[in-house]
Amino acid sequence: MKKHNFSAGPCILPQEVMKKASEAVLDFNGLGLSLIEISHRSKDFVAVMEKARSLALELLGLEGKGYKALFLQGGASMEFLMVAYNLLEKKAGYLNTGTWADKSIKEARLFGEVLEVGSSKDKNYSYIPKGYTIPADLDYLHLTSNNTIYGTQIKKFPKTNAPLVCDMSSDIFSRQMDFSQFDLIYAGAQKNMGPAGTTLVVIKEDILGKVSRKIPSMLNYKVHIEKDSMFNTPAVFPVYVSMLTLEWLQNLGGIAAIEEINERKAQLLYSEIDLNPLFKGFAKKEDRSLMNATFTLSEEKLKDEFDEMCKEAGINGLNGHRSVGGYRASMYNALSLESVGTLVDVMSELERKA
Numbered sequence: 001m002k003k004h005n006f007s008a009g010p011c012i013l014p015q016e017v018m019k020k021a022s023e024a025v026l027d028f029n030g031l032g033l034s035l036i037e038i039s040h041r042s043k044d045f046v047a048v049m050e051k052a053r054s055l056a057l058e059l060l061g062l063e064g065k066g067y068k069a070l071f072l073q074g075g076a077s078m079e080f081l082m083v084a085y086n087l088l089e090k091k092a093g094y095l096n097t098g099t100w101a102d103k104s105i106k107e108a109r110l111f112g113e114v115l116e117v118g119s120s121k122d123k124n125y126s127y128i129p130k131g132y133t134i135p136a137d138l139d140y141l142h143l144t145s146n147n148t149i150y151g152t153q154i155k156k157f158p159k160t161n162a163p164l165v166c167d168m169s170s171d172i173f174s175r176q177m178d179f180s181q182f183d184l185i186y187a188g189a190q191k192n193m194g195p196a197g198t199t200l201v202v203i204k205e206d207i208l209g210k211v212s213r214k215i216p217s218m219l220n221y222k223v224h225i226e227k228d229s230m231f232n233t234p235a236v237f238p239v240y241v242s243m244l245t246l247e248w249l250q251n252l253g254g255i256a257a258i259e260e261i262n263e264r265k266a267q268l269l270y271s272e273i274d275l276n277p278l279f280k281g282f283a284k285k286e287d288r289s290l291m292n293a294t295f296t297l298s299e300e301k302l303k304d305e306f307d308e309m310c311k312e313a314g315i316n317g318l319n320g321h322r323s324v325g326g327y328r329a330s331m332y333n334a335l336s337l338e339s340v341g342t343l344v345d346v347m348s349e350l351e352r353k354a
């Protein structure tokens with residue numbers, strides 16, 4: 001039976017990417033060797049790393065603009081720490097829009113003063129704070145573009161003279177914007193790129209080298225830039241799969257093309273949530289995420305029936321995060337409109353039966 005994978009991550013990747021990735025595990029580039037047994041310094045893998053890095057910059061429209069792309073390890077959570085290690089001298093601003101933002105704040109507090117410029121904790125992070133003041137003396141301002149757990153997404157980014165740092169783990173490459181407004185972007189691979197194990201970090205080089213502390217090599221962005229993202233053995237398989245996904249996206253027409261599909265998917269699901277009296281959206285409408293739609297059943301007694309119907313339709317990964325409850329439909333780039341259609345059919349069938 002065809003499965004419809006709405007998992008929040010690790011999540012679905014395009015079928016053709018999965019196929020090429022599995023072939024490379026058996027025989028990479030016709031070398032008679034697996035991708036995961038060749039040297040990361042071999043010309044075949046160096047070409048993969050170079051391609052992945054340049055495709056990332058190209059798709060984001062950041063080529064030739066002073067940015068470097070890195071594929072690091074340690075997940076997005078490692079970046080919570082590395083951002084502060086490399087950029088926080090005195091004071092940084094953070095917008096607290098959810099669990100992940102909160103975790104990044106906790107790490108940054110180990111390195112200097114952290115000012116929460118705004119927070120939506122008062123309403124269980126169901127909205128994006130607006131109208132907050134950004135002081136002029138920040139070393140950087142840190143945002144989370146998409147809040148995976150709560151299903152909120154920043155639509156309009158604040159203007160500031162401070163370097164802008166953004167955790168885009170759950171919406172990178174999903175919508176068009178002027179990416180040059182950011183000085184550092186990071187994203188764990190396991191939503192819109194590839195298997196967990198690598199994190200894309202895109203840095204405007206001129207923001208580095210301004211803190212007085214000594215930075216251990218593995219945590220130092222400059223070291224990783226100097227070594228072309230090969231300071232230590234990179235996560236070869238996740239980097240290769242990320243490269244394949246970025247190629248897939250480029251062939252599809254880039255971010256503009258996927259954004260159109262993502263908008264149609266989100267529109268389809270949110271209109272069902274709004275029109276079907278059995279469901280209720282969690283996030284404030286104007287802040288709703290195109291990637292993660294969070295909703296609850298208006299009558300808890302229908303839960304078993306709805307869950308069973310979802311199972312029968314091949315729907316996977318719909319459970320909400322424990323801090324929100326209910327359901328979360330994650331609609332990352334590789335999820336088809338057809339899969340969203342299947343979910344919407346099940347939701348309206350539940351209404352017909354109730």
Ligand code: PLP
Nearest residue numbers: 075076077100148167169170188
């Ligand atoms: N930031 C966001 C927005 C996330 O959604 C996640 C994980 O889901 C993380 C950070 C943490 O990522 P990792 O598990 O790669 O450390």
